[in-house]
Amino acid sequence: MNQPAVDPKLDPHSEAFLHRLMQRQLRLSIACAATFVIALIALPMLNYYAPELMSRRIFGFTLTWFVLGVLFFPFVWVISYFFIKRSIALEEGEARSVQNSGENVQ
């Protein structure tokens, strides 16, 4: 299996493969986490620095109540849907390229 003809990035036992795999996964996870964390940091900040804006009424709710108690849930669903789609695609691509290169060598 481990013949020099194989691209080191496609040999699962090489350092390069693992490094690239983890880096790609981590980059995706961090991008999604950042979107979520920014929202979590921003809402208390807005409450703190713009109390008038956040206490405006929408459908009876204050703006900040509406954002936190209603809109926050769908926001997180969208992030997780995006993440799952991308991470499954990433895994399948990775598995396919390794298997293809294995067949080429044999």
Add this chain to the structure above:
Amino acid sequence: MNIDPWILTFSALTVVATIWMGFWSAKRSKTAHDFFVAGRSVSVGWNASAISGEYLSAASFMGVAGMVMSSGYDALWYPVCYACGYLFLLLFIAGPLRRFGAYTIPDFAEGRFDSPLFRKIAVTFVLFIGFFYTMPQMKGAGTTLAYIFPGLPYWAGVVLVGAVITLNVALGGMKGITLVQAFQYWLKMFAISVPVFVLMAVYGHYGKQVGHNTHAVPAFDQMPVAMANWSSGEEVRKPLPEKAPRDATWIRPFGPLTTKPAQAAGLSAEQGRPYSLLYTYSLIIALVCGTAGLPHILVRFYTNPDGVAAKRTTMWVMILIGVFYLFPPVFGVMGRNLLPELYAASGAKGTDKIVLELPRILNAKVPMLGSIMSGITCAGAFAAFMSTFSGLLVSITGALAHDIYGRILRPRSTPDERMKAFKLFAVVGGVCAILLGFLVEHFEINKLVGWAFAIAATSYFPLLFLSTWWRKITMKGAATGMLVGGTLSLAAIASTMFADQAGWAAGLKAWFARHPLERTLAEQPAIWALPLAIILMLIISKLTQRSVPSDIRMKMLVLHAPEKLGLKQEYIQEHQSGH
């Protein structure tokens, strides 16, 4: 004694259905494997319903509504973070953990660091968080039974519910539990949503109810006028008792919950705001990271067939519980307008029972409708603390039977002996939980659960996060960080609990009253304990680099490479020949 027949019937049906399902599934789970992880063959839909059913505890069903009623906007962080914390679990932990494949978190700890010692350390935290989380469930049980049977002492409810679940777990194991949990999610969803829709149809929708909380409140001294309006049907709100927070503080951020330390110190509203902001952030960290470190939730990811299914399951869990969490705050808001009498009472008679009591006011409009709706929410409350308690008991029992008995005490025991041990330890764990339940009658349900999250966030979360993503972490680093972070945050939380409740800690209470910053940081320790745990893990791992497992690259591959490549089998073979 004035027992409502509808409420009794619905509650009794829930209990009987739970017991029956336990017995029914006991016939189907025969092997030791079934008992621990349900044969690893649970589909995404079942598993997502079961995880959600297990997760929605007495705190979610009763505590959130009660806390929104008593504290207003600030309490909204609890339901939102309970639901959204799953995102961290999904992004960083669910997939790798499932690929690594182990029965429990201690299995993972041992396998990841090749260290049986670390297993023992990790087991203590399963038990610790498990029992901490169990206490509020017991309080929910005691409160609900005291509502159904007025006059019944608190401890009787704790004993009754504790005994039923212990029996169920001892007979059915995890396979039974998966089925019961999934059923109970849908029961809870039904029980929280239907009464809300009926109440909103009669008294006005969610936004309208929040909208009633403008600054023009009928104050306590104008009560007769307001009462007259109320009975003539003009006023949609009842007057607030003196103990209730005023509208302006209740509806705005940084209200009664987060300003408490600053208020105790006598600071003005303006001076107290920075402490409230700090409190809010620390609470968010505890809840979001704590979800990703709860042992009784994590163990369920092993019942997924593979990492992809684990991710899909998490996504569905987020949707199922997110929809659920829209409803409890509605009860809190409506309770403030329609049943403010509860503000005047405390403990088991206070706002914690708003979900049970509120639907009953419908009786005034349509006879019996209120009793039926209240019966439905009581059934939901039973489902809530029964399912969470059984999940906790399975993971506590699993830790005792699988880790302490099967690995440490009697490593050569037969599968049959381990099954017997599982049943025995289920009874031991159940009895301990009941005894602990007696102690917490005067604590708020939701706050107790929030603290269990804080301990998980400062011990398991950094452990799981760094061991899946950082290959240079060592056993010593991980263990030190987990122990120091977890124990210090526990000590800080316990100090505020004692200061508030115990007579001998009056000196501490006075000291906290003079030091609002320290009080805030002690009540919500996640903001300093989580970074501390991570820094300790980084530094000590750097100092002990020689003890990084020799096959670390292979371990990381198993954690991260797609399962299709079959690296897991290779790893097992190498591991068996190498050691």
